[in-house]
Amino acid sequence: MDSTTLVMVVISILFVFLYHVKSFFIRYFSNRLPPGPKPKPIFGNIFDLGEKPHRSFANLAKIFGPLISLKLGNVTTVVVSSSYVAEEMFLKNDQSFANRTIPDSVRAGNHDKLSMSWLPISPQWRNLRKISAVQLLSTQRLDASQALRQAKVSQLHAYVQDCSKKLQPVNIGRAAFTTSLNLLSNTFFSIELASHESSTSQEFKQLMWNIMEEIGRPNYADYFPILGYIDPFGIRRRLASYFDELIVVFQNIICERQNIRSSDDSSAKHTNDVLDTLLNLYDKNELSMDEINHLLVDIFNAGTDTTASTLEWTMTELIKNPKSMIICQNEIEQALGKGSLSIQESDISKLPYLQAIMKETLRLHPPTVFLLPRKADSDVELCGYVVPKHAQVLVNLWAIGRDPKVWENPEVFSPERFLDCEIDLKGQDFELLPFGAGRRICPGLNLAYRMLNLMLATLLHNYNWKLEDGMTLNDLDMDEKFGITLQKVKPLQVVPIPRY
Template sequence: MDFLTSFLVVLSFVVWHFLRSNLRLRRSGKLPPGPYPFPIISNILQLGKNPHQSLTKLSKIYGPLMYLKLGSRNTIVVSSPDIAKQVLQKHDQVLSSRTSPAAAAAYDHFKKSLVWLPVGSQWRNLRKICKEQMFSSHRLDASQGLRQEKLKKLCNYVHDCCISDQVVDIGGAAFITSLNLMSATLFSVDFAQFNSSSSQETKELVRGLMEVGAVPNLADFFPVLKFIDPQGILRECKSYISKVFVIFDDLINQRLKLRNESPDHPARNDLLEAILNYSQTNDSELTFDVLKHLLLDLFIGGTDTTASTVEWIMTELIRNPEKMSKARNELWTIVGRNKEVEESDIPRLPYLQSVVKETFRYHPPAPFLVPRKAEVDTEINGYTIPKDAQILVNVWATGRDSSLWLNPDLFEPERFLDREIDFRGQDFELIPFGSGRRICPGLPLAHRMVHLMVATLIHSFDWKLENGMKPEEVDISEKFGLSLQKAVPLTAFPIKMS
C-alpha cells in the first residue's frame, strides 16, 4: 500500500508537470516540426540505444531544426552547420546556459563546474584561469616533458607486448595513457600503471564515474523525480566523487606542504603549480573547493574522450592499411625512424592531422556536444525555441551529411589535405569541441594528446588482428555514452618495425 501510494503521488506529479509544460508551449509560438509526442513518455522511446543515429534519421524527415518532447523536457535538435552557427554564434548570448543532468547535483557540482555554470562572473573567472594559467601555449610547452615521459611508457608497454606476443587492448592502453597524460600535466604524477594491479584506484574511480554518468537517468527526463533519485545514480556519483576529492586533497596538500617547508625547492612545471602561484599572487575567487570541481571536469571531459578518439583512429587505420602506411611514412620522412615524435612536430605532419580531423568527422567524441539551454524564447528560421528548452547540436549528423561531404560513410583523410577546414570552432561542418563562448577549454591539450598518442602507436609498430581476422572485418558499431565508444573493444598484436 505504501508503495502504491508513493507511485501514484509520483505519477500525479509527472502528469501535472507534463500538462503544465504543454499548456505553456501552446502559448509560446510556432515550434519546429517534429514527431508526435506520446502522453507522459513523449518521444523517449524514439531515442533508442544510439540517440545520435535515431535523431539523425528523424532529421531527414522533419528537417535540420527539430522539436521533441523527452519526458517533460522540451528539446531542440540541430542537425546542420548553418543552424548550428546561429545557435552557437549568432544567438550565443541567449543560448549559452546549460541543462545540467540530475547527477551533477552531487556535491553541488553544477554550481561550481565550468561545464554546468551559467555564463556569469564565476564562469568567466574559471574560463580565464583555464585559458591563461592552464591551456595557454606557454603553459603547455612548459609541461610537455611530463607528457613525453608518459608516451615513452606507452611505447615501452607496446614493445613489451611485442616481445611476449601479447595482444593489446588499444582502448584500455589509450585510457591509461590519457589518464596519466592528464595527471602528469596537472600534478606530475601517474594515476595508473600498465599490467599492474596496484595504483589502479584512481583509474577505476574515473572510469566508474564516467560509466554511471552515461546511464540514462529518469530524473533527467522528468526533473520532478530528481529528489527521489529512482535509479540511485546521484548516490553512486556522490560516492565516486567523494573518493576522487580525497585524492585531489592529498595531492594539493602535499604540494602546499612542500612549498611551505622547502621554498627553495625547484618548482614543478605542472598546472597545479601554476594555479597555486596564481592564487597566491592574485585576489582570486578560486578556492580549493572550486579547484577540485574544475579538476574533476578536466578528468571527466578529457580522459575518456581522448582515449575513445585514439581507439577510433587506430580502428580506422587498421581497417585501412594503406592509410596506416601513409601516416607512418609521413612520420618516418618528417621526423625520422629513430627519433621520438614531439609536440612541435605536429604542424609538420599534414596527413596525421587529416587522419585526426577525419576521425572527428566520422566518430565525434561527443555526438551532441554538451546540451545548451535557452534563456528566453528565441526565433530561428521562423520557429520559436522556447525558454528553458535544451538544445542538442547533432555533430554526428553533420559529419554524415552527403550534401556536405563526398562519400560521407567512408574514412578518407585525404579530403582534408586540400580543404581549408579546422576543428577549432569556426568551421561549423566540423565542431567536435563546440564553438562560441562554450567551446571546450581543454582543446589545446586534447589536440596535442591525440596526435602524439596516435603517432606513438604507429611510428614504430604495425598491428595484426587476432585469429586471422581481415582488416575490413573489424567491428565499427558504436555505443552511446558520455563519449562515443566502440561497442566492441579494439584488440590487436603489435609488430615491431625493423
C-alpha cells in the same frame, strides 16, 4: 454609468484582450516550433530515444529536417543536426544559448554549482574560464610542457615495444588512457598516477567511464523534474559516489603538497606545477577548495577518457583501412627518416595526412556525440522557427559529421577529404565541431589535439599492427556504447610488429 462601473468594464475588456493576445502568441509560437514526431500523452517522445539517442535523432532528422523539436516528458527539447543550423545558432545566438540545461545527475555533490562545464555564464564561470585559459591550458604553458608530453609518449613507446617482444596484443584504449592520465597528473601534480604494467589505470579508466556514463544516461528525473527529489534510479547517488572517490585522490595529493609548502624544511621539494598555481590562487581567496576539486574533476574527466576513446577509434579505422595506415607511415618516414624513434610535436606540422586522419576520425567519432546541453534564455528565432524559452538544445555532432549534404560518402573513412581543405577544429567551421564552438568551446582543445597526433604518430611510425591470431577484418567490432562519449563495446587489441 458611474466611474466605478466604467473602470470595471475597461478592466474586463482589457483582461479579455490580454487573454486573446496570450492565446494568439501561444498558438503562434507553438505553430512555429521546429517540426518533430507527435508526442504521446505524459511521456511525449521519450520512447523515441532508443538505446542510442544520437542515431535515433539522426533518423528523425531525415524525416523532419535538421532542426527538430521533441517533448521529453515535461521538457521541450530541440535537436540541431546540420552545420548550417549550428552556424546560425553559434554565430547569431550564442549568447542566448550560452547557459546549460542541468541534468539531475550533475547536481551530485553540487557539481553544477562548482563546475566550469555546467555553471551559468556568471562572474564565477568567467573566473574559472580565465584561470583555465590563461594559467592552466594556455599556449605558453603547453609549449613549456612539451618535454613532459614527449616523456609520456616515450613511455608509451617503451610499453608497446615490450609487448612486441612478447608478441602480446596492446589494448589501445587502455594504453592511451594511461598515457593521458600520466600526462595530466605530471602536469598538474608532478607525479604519476598509473603505469602501463599495473591495474591502476584500468581502475581509473572505469571510474572515468562510470562518471561519463551516468551523466549521459537517459534519466526520468530530467524529463519529470519532480522526480529529482527522490532520484528514482539512484543515478545522482552513484555519481556523487564517483565524484567523491575521485576527489579523495585529489585531496590526498593536495594535503601532502600543502604540508610541503608550509614546511620550514629547506630541502622540501618545490615543484611550481599547476597544483602550485591553484594553491596560490586558493591562498589569495581567488579559488575555493571545492572549486579546485571540481575543476580537477572536469579536466581529468575530459582529458583522459575522451582522448583514449578517440585514439582507439582512430586505430580501429586504420586497421580497417590499411591503405590509409600505409600512406601515413610513408609520410612520416619521408618527413623524419627511417628508424627515428622520437617524434616531436614540432614534427606534426610536416604531416598533413596524419592530421587528416585525426580530423576524419573526429568527424565519424566525435569525443562527445552531443555537445553539453544548452538552454534557451528567451524565445529565440532559429532558421525560421522559434526555440521557446527554457527549451533544452542538443547539438548532434554525430549527425553533423555524417550529413550527406555536406560530406561525400559520409559513412566512408577517407582522410583524403581533408587534404588541401581549410576545415579546422577550432569552432569556426561548423561542419566539424568535435570540441564545440562559441564561448563554451572546450578549453582543452589544443592539449587534446597535440596529444592525439603525437601518440598516433609514435604508434604508426615504429610499428605495423595486426589483429590477434584467428581474427579477420570482418571480426573487427565497431559497435558503440552510449554515454557522454561513445566508447567501443569491445576494446581494440592489436599486436605491434616493429618496422625497423
